[in-house]
Amino acid sequence: MTRPKPELDEAPLPDLFAAAPDVVEPDHRRAHRARLRQRFMEGGAAAMPDYELLELILFRATPRGDVKPLAKRLLRVFGDLNRVMAAPVERLVEVHDAGPSVVEQLKIMEAVGHRMARARVIHRPVLSSWDALLDYLRTALSHQDRERFRVLYLDRRNVLIADEELAEGTVDHVPVYPREVVKRALALNASALILVHNHPSGDPRPSEADIAMTRAIRDAAGLLGIALHDHLVIGKGAETSFRSEGLL
Secondary structure, three states: OOOOOOOOOOOOOOOOOOOOOOOOOOHHHHHHHHHHHHHHHHHOHHHOOHHHHHHHHHHHHOOOOOOHHHHHHHHHHHOOHHHHHHOOHHHHOOOOOOOHHHHHHHHHHHHHHHHHHHHOOOOOEHHHOHHHHHHHHHHHHOOOOOOEEEEEEEOOOOEEEEEEEEEEOOOOOOOOOHHHHHHHHHHOOOOEEEEEEEOOOOOOOOOHHHHHHHHHHHHHHHOOOOEEEEEEEEOOOOEEEOOOOOOO
8 A cells, every 4th residue: 555655844935025124223323322312411512522413413314324424424524513514415415325314304403503593683683682693694604605695684673674695696706786685675664784695715804896785785775764784794703894894
């Protein structure tokens, strides 16, 4: 009598459509992130160098992985934390591993910083909060790589009612039209103006073109009873006031 051969046990075929298991982050990386967060909460920003603060920001954009090399790379390319935040998107994406989520997080942080600085001056008398105004303008303009021209519009009590960017230029020139400045002042019912622009070179000394443009705006505004209080040129670590320099 022939006995049937026992069936061979076969290993089950893999499920090609099964979801891949989550990648588990190594313990040392999780511990590093936890230590940084704890140190920040206990000691604040003063307890941390720039690259570690930048790591904390990048944690949001990169939930897993080691972001320390990227943080150090960004600082090496742009110089400091402010310049990293202010860097144009097209330059940020050139940095290795700075993908869309990283760029988005940096731009969000830049916007938050600007809003916080702006909140200290908007709807307040600028002449009595001059230091806060300068801090805000430095935050907004000192690290830009193109010239930007802003106008601060004030009411008759010198309260800041609007802060608007009217033009963006190149690395050493921004086109400004006095007619547009005055037209906007009339629309806002402004009684006074402060002009502001930056010099990406870092040197805040005004050019002859800056002086001529400022006087043209002063004369056009003056015909309509609108005062020009000052024109501030923001450099890197310094600024020039036309009023203080006797240029108005």
